[in-house]
Each structure stands twice: as structure tokens, then as C-alpha cells.
């Protein structure tokens with residue numbers, strides 16, 4: 001471990017143990033391995049690096065414990081929990097996230113996957129008919145996809161849906177989902193799904209792309225499958241809101257409580273998941289185009305509000321936050337309301353976790369502060385205050401530098417770029 005005192009950044013290969021971490025330390029983690037096991041499966045915006053839940057699991061839980069991630073996303077916490085022989089449970093409102101997380105945490109015999117893939121390709125090659133009945137009703141679909149991509153995607157989808165084994169079918173559906181953006185005319189690198197009018201990206205070939213992803217994912221799955229052979233644990237992915245759940249949603253066993261909770265919640269006014277997954281929702285038959293706006297309301301951090309909701313200034317009871325809400329309200333009433341609703345959602349989430357976690361259980365929240373209308377919102381500080389009201393005390397807080405530029409995204413307000421995340425460890429005391 002090298003400490004650069006000028007920058008006060010501590011370089012390390014692995015995060016040190018909890019006893020060696022001082023309040024407000026900043027780490028630069030050099031371990032670039034973030035795609036091991038099934039972590040490689042599917043892109044997901046604002047994933048956290050596996051090293052963070054891994055650290056929390058090693059420090060604050062033991063074999064056989066139950067680990068909750070209330071904003072599960074693509075399942076990073078759940079994979080690490082299984083690998084460390086802990087049970088995992090998680091919620092998410094995004095159906096694509098839930099399917100990715102389910103696939104990433106369901107070990108499947110790689111030989112079965114290979115056999116199934118061979119049959120899939122044989123079936124598709126033997127049948128040259130377009131499968132009209134599985135093509136989603138995407139408005140103006142030929143803006144989004146070439147005729148050739150639609151033709152090939154329809155054949156893949158049709159034959160994947162014929163697979164009988166549900167776990168194997170889900171694995172192939174996620175492989176299919178992972179190639180949709182690449183095989184469309186939409187920009188690949190941007191989070192929002194849009195077709196550039198200036199430069200039309202050539203769509204990738206469906207067969208080649210599927211083959212590449214399948215082999216990458218197969219390798220990750222073999223690794224997971226072999227590593228979990230001796231572990232007697234499982235993961236559950238639940239379609240529910242992180243701001244409204246109780247113990248009965250998590251476990252049917254009367255005396256069991258959550259031992260450890262780890263999460264990276266959404267950031268205020270940051271990723272619009274429904275805008276990211278617009279095409280995947282429709283090809284996977286989760287939502288029709290006309291239903292996506294309604295679905296946006298389910299997200300903490302959503303901006304789907306009407307004038308009559310935000311014309312009055314709202315207060316949270318936290319003095320410093322209310323002052324910021326007032327300042328923002330003077331310039332932009334809607335933004336003020338969006339931030340208010342974000343913190344209300346997070347407050348409810350922290351209360352729900354407090355209700356289901358055992359005494360002395362830890363809630364580890366990974367979050368960045370962001371800038372709205374040139375105003376820095378210290379999300380981490382406000383979350384600590386809400387947590388104190390909900391029966392937690394602050395155990396420790398440190399930060400780490402975000403390395404992967406794909407995980408760093410501009411925020412509303414000029415130049416609001418998050419380049420480090422805070423790790424807040426809360427201890428349940430009463």
C-alpha cells in the first residue's frame with residue numbers, strides 16, 4: 001500500500017481490513033479485474049466494482065449469512081455473496097436488471113449450454129423464414145434496425161423461446177438482450193438509446209455478435225459453476241420496490257433476519273434506466289413503447305412529475321437539505337421536487353432495511369455526490385442523517401476513485417462528473 005500524502009489518496013491492490021481504514025480515507029484500488037465469473041454478463045449502467053461488495057461481505061458477514069441488496073441492478077452483490085458462501089436476496093424495479101441478475105446467479109452446467117447453443121444455431125440455419133410473430137411493435141422500427149437485423153433477431157428470439165429449460169432459456173435471452181444495442185442503428189456507447197442523424201453506426205452482424213457474447217458468457221458461467229459446486233447457498237431476485245418491503249418479502253422463515261445489506265442506490269437525476277433499455281424492453285416483451293413512460297415512475301430518482309406536483313416547495317426536515325431544495329426551487333421548481341422525491345425514496349429505503357436487519361447488522365451504501373444546477377448535493381451526508389433517524393449509527397465512511405470512464409457519467413448541471421464514490425457503513429443499533 002503506497003500513500004501519497006499530497007493527494008491523500010491511498011493506492012492499494014485490495015481494500016484494507018476495516019480496522020485499518022480511517023474515517024474519510026480515499027483509496028485508489030488497482031485491481032482491474034471486474035469481469036471475472038458471471039460479472040462479465042451484460043452491460044449495466046452504474047454497476048459497482050465487485051471489490052466493494054466483496055470487501056463488505058468479508059468484513060461484516062460469515063458463511064451461511066443472508067445478504068440483501070435492495071437496489072440489486074445486475075446482481076454484483078448477489079454473485080459475490082454466493083462466491084463467499086452467503087445467501088443473497090435483492091430487489092429491483094427494472095425487469096432487465098432482474099433477468100440479468102437471475103442469470104448471473106444461477107449456475108448452469110456449461111456442457112448443457114454448449115449443447116443447447118449448437119442446437120439453436122442448427123435450428124436457426126435450417127429455417128430461413130422471418131418470424132413476424134416475435135418482432136416487437138416498436139414504432140418506426142426501421143429507424144432503429146436494418147431489415148437484416150430484424151430478420152436475424154426474430155429468428156434468434158423465436159428459437160430461444162422454444163428452449164424448454166427455463167434457466168437455460170433465460171441465459172440465452174440475456175445473451176440475446178446483450179446484442180440488441182450493438183445490432184441496432186442506435187449509438188452503442190451512449191446511455192440513452194438514440195440513432196445519430198449525423199453518423200449512422202453500422203449495426204453488428206447478429207450471428208457473429210451472438211457467438212462472441214455466448215462464448216464470453218459461457219466462460220464466465222463455467223467459472224461460476226465450478227466455484228459454486230461445494231457451496232450450499234442460493235440467490236433470490238424479487239420484483240419489488242426498495243422503498244416498500246418487509247421481512248416477509250425476503251424470507252418465510254420466522255426467525256431469520258438480514259445479516260448484512262450492501263447497495264449502490266441510484267444517483268439523483270442520473271441514469272434513466274428505462275431510456276437505456278428502451279429496445280431491450282421491447283424485444284424481451286417486458287414493455288410496449290407506450291408503457292415505458294409509466295414504468296419510469298417506479299424509479300427512485302425519476303423525473304416523471306407533473307406541474308401540479310411540484311409547484312409547492314417540499315421539505316424533508318433536514319435543515320441543510322431543505323435550504324438546498326429552497327435555493328433550487330427558486331430557479332427550477334421541478335428539479336427541487338425531483339431531489340425531494342429522491343431523498344424521500346431513500347429515507348423509506350433506509351427505514352425498510354432498518355426493519356429487516358438484525359441488531360449490529362451493517363448497511364453498506366455506495367454512493368457519489370452529484371451536482372444539480374451547479375449546486376453540489378452531498379448525498380452521502382444526507383443519507384447518514386436519515387440513517388441516524390432510522391436506528392443506525394455511522395460505523396465508518398471512506399471513498400474510492402472510480403477508474404472506469406464508462407462508469408463515470410455527466411450529471412445535470414454543468415460538468416457534474418462523479419469521479420469518486422463514498423462507501424458508508426452503517427451499524428444497526430436500535
Ligand SMILES: C[S@@+](CC[C@H](N)C(=O)[O-])C[C@H]1O[C@@H](n2cnc3c(N)ncnc32)[C@H](O)[C@@H]1O
Pocket residue numbers: 044045046047048070071072073074075076077091092093094097240241242243263264265266267273298299300301
Ligand atoms: C446504481 S444501480 C445498481 C447497480 C448494481 N449495484 C450493480 O452492480 O449492477 C441502481 C439500481 O436501482 C434500481 N432502482 C431504482 N429505483 C428503484 C426502486 N424504487 N426499487 C428497486 N430498485 C430501484 C435501478 O433499476 C438500478 O438497477
